[in-house]
Amino acid sequence: MSLEDICLKLRFKLKPYEYFKLEQCFRKAAVAIILHASKMGFEALYVRRAYNPSDPWSGQIAFPGGRFREGDGDIVETAIREVYEETSIKLSRMDILGLMETFHPLNEPGLEVIPVVALIKSKLNVKLSGELQEYFWAPINRLSKGNAEVKYNDGRVGCVEAYIYDGYVIWGLTARITESLIKILQSL
Numbered sequence: 001m002s003l004e005d006i007c008l009k010l011r012f013k014l015k016p017y018e019y020f021k022l023e024q025c026f027r028k029a030a031v032a033i034i035l036h037a038s039k040m041g042f043e044a045l046y047v048r049r050a051y052n053p054s055d056p057w058s059g060q061i062a063f064p065g066g067r068f069r070e071g072d073g074d075i076v077e078t079a080i081r082e083v084y085e086e087t088s089i090k091l092s093r094m095d096i097l098g099l100m101e102t103f104h105p106l107n108e109p110g111l112e113v114i115p116v117v118a119l120i121k122s123k124l125n126v127k128l129s130g131e132l133q134e135y136f137w138a139p140i141n142r143l144s145k146g147n148a149e150v151k152y153n154d155g156r157v158g159c160v161e162a163y164i165y166d167g168y169v170i171w172g173l174t175a176r177i178t179e180s181l182i183k184i185l186q187s188l
Helices: 003-013 075-087 172-186
Strands: 028-038 041-049 065-067 096-099 112-120 132-139 144-151 157-165 168-171
Touching: 003 096, 003 172, 028 075, 028 172, 041 075, 041 168, 041 172, 065 075, 075 096, 075 112, 075 132, 112 172, 132 157, 132 168, 144 168, 157 172, 168 172
Parallel strands: 028 112
Antiparallel strands: 028 041, 028 065, 041 132, 096 112, 144 157, 157 168
């Protein structure tokens, strides 16, 4: 199957961005799942958030993204703006394949997080903002699911279900989004 065929099928599995209306965005955030097709299949861009005591996701592996702001035309604009602010990657609406179902973080259940799926032709230069500490590209089909010990922001340590790749532990909301993405890609 060609990349174009895969993208077409993927678009049918995702929601069009018109699905999320502007008036519904004020308790929403967007994360961008930036995909790149390689010999290993799709790779996704993950980032590690910088350590910041006021950030509830401090130090965790995440997708680039953030909260909707007044002035964002819609949730896709939020994703495009946040990606640029955090990574200096300039996405356009042409890169957007669609949106996934809404997720709610367990530590802030009133917030709706909408994953925006984008496909880029090649890995672009990443220049991290102060909000982020590092980034990596992970082949989606090489992520292994298991249990990992993590440290919560309040200092507690716990064992959680996570995806592991090259020493990185992807857990919490990002793991739930990743799991949903894997299921979508496997259904193509």
